[in-house]
Amino acid sequence: MNRAGRVAVVGGGWAGMAAAVTLAQAGAAATVYEAGRTLGGRARRTTLDGIDLDNGQHILIGAYRETLRLLREVGVDSRVALLRMPLALEIAGRFRLSTVRLPAPIHVAAGLLGARGLALRDRLRVIGFMRAMRACGYRLAEDVAVPALLAEHRQLGAPTELIWEPLCVAALNTPIAVASAQVFLNVLRDSLGADRESSDLLLPQTDLSALLPEPAARYVEARRGRVLLGQRVGAVVQSADGLQIGGETYGAALVACAPREAARLLEASGLIPETCATLKRMTFEPIYTCYLQYDATVALPRPMLGLREGLLQWVFDRGALGGPRGLIAAVVSARGEHEELMHGAFAEAAHREIARVIPGLPAPRWSRVIAERRATFSCVPHLARPGHATDVPRLFLAGDYTASDYPATLEGAVRSGVAAARLAIDSTARLY
Numbered sequence: 001m002n003r004a005g006r007v008a009v010v011g012g013g014w015a016g017m018a019a020a021v022t023l024a025q026a027g028a029a030a031t032v033y034e035a036g037r038t039l040g041g042r043a044r045r046t047t048l049d050g051i052d053l054d055n056g057q058h059i060l061i062g063a064y065r066e067t068l069r070l071l072r073e074v075g076v077d078s079r080v081a082l083l084r085m086p087l088a089l090e091i092a093g094r095f096r097l098s099t100v101r102l103p104a105p106i107h108v109a110a111g112l113l114g115a116r117g118l119a120l121r122d123r124l125r126v127i128g129f130m131r132a133m134r135a136c137g138y139r140l141a142e143d144v145a146v147p148a149l150l151a152e153h154r155q156l157g158a159p160t161e162l163i164w165e166p167l168c169v170a171a172l173n174t175p176i177a178v179a180s181a182q183v184f185l186n187v188l189r190d191s192l193g194a195d196r197e198s199s200d201l202l203l204p205q206t207d208l209s210a211l212l213p214e215p216a217a218r219y220v221e222a223r224r225g226r227v228l229l230g231q232r233v234g235a236v237v238q239s240a241d242g243l244q245i246g247g248e249t250y251g252a253a254l255v256a257c258a259p260r261e262a263a264r265l266l267e268a269s270g271l272i273p274e275t276c277a278t279l280k281r282m283t284f285e286p287i288y289t290c291y292l293q294y295d296a297t298v299a300l301p302r303p304m305l306g307l308r309e310g311l312l313q314w315v316f317d318r319g320a321l322g323g324p325r326g327l328i329a330a331v332v333s334a335r336g337e338h339e340e341l342m343h344g345a346f347a348e349a350a351h352r353e354i355a356r357v358i359p360g361l362p363a364p365r366w367s368r369v370i371a372e373r374r375a376t377f378s379c380v381p382h383l384a385r386p387g388h389a390t391d392v393p394r395l396f397l398a399g400d401y402t403a404s405d406y407p408a409t410l411e412g413a414v415r416s417g418v419a420a421a422r423l424a425i426d427s428t429a430r431l432y
Contacts, residue, residue, distance in 0.1 A: 001057075005028060005428035006028070006029045006249075007029070007250055007253065007254065007421075007424050007425075008032075008033065008243070008248075008252075008253040008254070009032045009033070009256055010033050010253065010254065010265065011032075011033070011041065011255065011256035011257035011350055012039040012042065012213060012229070013040060013041020013043070013044075013257070013399075014041060014043055014144050014212060014414055014417070015034060015041075015259070015414065016041070016256035016398065016417060016421075017032070017039060017417070018035070018212075018413065018415075018416075018417030018418050019254050019256055019418065019424075020032050020217075020220045020227070021070060021073060022417065022421035022422060023134050023220075023225070026421075026423060028225075028428070030220055030223070030225040030226075031224065031248070032220065032228065033228050033233050033245065034228065034229050034230075034231060035231065035232035036230070037217075038229075039209050039259070040208050040209040040213045041213075041300075042055070042056070042258060042372060042374075042375055043055070043056065043413075044208055044213070045209035045210065046370065047208040049366055049368075051322070051323065052210075053207060053318070053329075054289075055372055056289045056370065057287075057316055057331045059204070060197045060201075060203075060410060061087075061191055061199065061202060061412070062202065063190040064411040064414075065114065066411060066414045066415050066418060067212070067291070067414045070212065070418075071211075073221070074212070074216050074218070075215060076212065078202070081205055081206055081211055082203065082211075083203040083321060084200050084201070084202050085200065085303070086099050086201075087167065087191075087200060088098075088304075089200055089306065090306055091162055091166070091306040092305055092306065092308075092356070095116065095306075096116045096117060097112065097115040097163065099111040099210045103240050105130070105193065106197075108192050109130075112127050113154055118162060118163075118365055122158050122396070125159060126155065126177065128194065129154075129159075132153060133185060133189075138188060139320035141183070143177055143182040143183075143382055144181050145177050145371075146164070146179045146184055147160075147176060147177060161308070162308075163323070165312065166308075167184075167188075170189045170313075172187070172376075172407040173185060173285045173333045173375060173407070173408060174285055174334055174378050175335060175336070175408070178378055178380050180380055181381070182381070183379050183381075183406070186406060187406070187407065191422065195377070196346055203303055203304060205321050205322035210237050212414075214324045217413045227246070231246065233245055233246060233265060234268060235263075235269040236265065236266075243392075243394065243395060248269045251427075252394035252396070252427055252428045253394070253424075254397070255396070255397050256398040256420070258401075259279045259284075259377060259399065260279070262279055262399065263279035263280050271392050271395065272390045272391050272392060272395075275386045275390060275397070279401075281384065282377045282401065284373070285335055285374075285376050285377070286339060286371060286373045286374070287335045287375035288332045288333075288338055288339075288370070288378070289330070289331050290330040290331075290346055290367060290368070290369045291318075291328070291329055291331070291367065291368050291369075292330065292350060292364040293327050293366050294361070294362065295365075296321075296326045297325075297326065298326040298328070298361065299319060299320065300315060300316075300320070300357065300358070303316060303321055304315050304316050305317075305357065307353055307356075309356070310353045311338055312330050312332060312353045312354075313333055315328055315329065315330045315331070315354060315357070316328065316329040328354060330350040330354065331382070333375075343371075345368055346369050347364075347368075351364060376400070377401050377408050381394055386393040386402055387400075387403050388402055388403075389423060394427045396423050396424050398416045398419040398421070399413060400413040404416060
């Protein structure tokens with residue numbers, strides 16, 4: 001038996017598949033248990049009108065180094081799978097900011113100086129804020145809500161409305177009024193505050209399951225591993241020989257499902273009640289995505305465009321991202337009044353707002369709203385997040401909700417899966 005042993009991974013989302021790949025790299029025989037029929041967890045493929053799309057629109061950025069490394073490892077060419085473009089924050093009809101191809105941090109300052117729709121004094125204030133954050137290493141003495149930090153640095157008003165709020169909600173999927181300033185600064189540090197490529201936008205040109213989870217499954221299965229779909233785990237049982245799942249015994253196990261499902265599993269197993277209580281105290285934020293299929297001639301001015309005058313926050317031209325021509329994805333992140341709307345009313349409102357960008361827009365051929373009601377945890381100050389290790393020997397947690405610098409993002413999930421898998425590898429190596 002290889003020293004890495006047999007390891008179970010409960011959950012086939014991005015964290016679970018990142019863990020499984022890391023285990024396979026080390027020679028472990030990894031078995032992934034996924035309750036659903038599609039890999040990807042809360043970032044997975046769904047099929048609408050015969051078209052493979054996603055349960056929510058997600059983007060990546062150049063700073064997602066672990067995700068990009070893992071894509072290379074499992075044989076995905078990110079140059080094909082992802083549309084890379086310099087950061088362009090555009091609020092239709094109101095504001096446009098594009099970074100320029102200069103060395104960091106000049107690329108951001110130059111982009112801000114050339115931004116349209118923001119007064120010069122406000123642009124200078126934003127540059128001053130970025131310089132101040134760089135000077136303090138993007139670290140706060142104590143975490144606060146984002147508006148308190150912005151008020152201290154004279155960022156309220158247009159800078160918040162046109163720059164900081166769109167970026168904060170997009171990154172943390174949490175209303176800016178309650179979002180963690182420290183986590184937001186962590187994101188700024190690794191994107192706008194890092195090298196020029198780190199701030200690039202990476203827009204998927206395939207569905208999210210095909211982007212990483214499914215290539216990861218093929219990678220694992222080619223290395224003595226198994227990926228079992230439709231396999232809901234009822235409990236993890238401790239035994240003298242290790243941890244039992246589904247009637248099989250493993251040297252280690254990783255619980256890599258969503259927070260509520262992880263709490264259910266651990267509670268049913270009678271394990272680590274303190275962690276269960278921490279997970280149950282977490283609150284969650286939704287992501288609403290409305291797909292609208294128009295005539296093939298319909299297109300947005302850019303693949304990704306911000307909106308600020310109504311319900312929608314972002315719209316994506318799926319036709320420019322490898323999908324059918326004329327297909328638009330409209331997104332609203334975090335909680336809000338939109339949650340009270342019936343899906344038909346939501347779609348009608350989305351169409352009206354897109355029509356402001358595309359004059360003369362005809363009615364869509366079809367529309368569909370997908371509400372991922374617990375898409376992410378609420379990323380608020382002083383949030384208790386469990387670590388990867390637990391009080392149970394060789395039982396580990398993986399997921400975007402575990403303790404880290406990052407909010408609930410694809411990169412956060414991947415980093416967590418990799419870190420938990422490495423702990424599992426170390427723990428099982430000591431058994432042999």
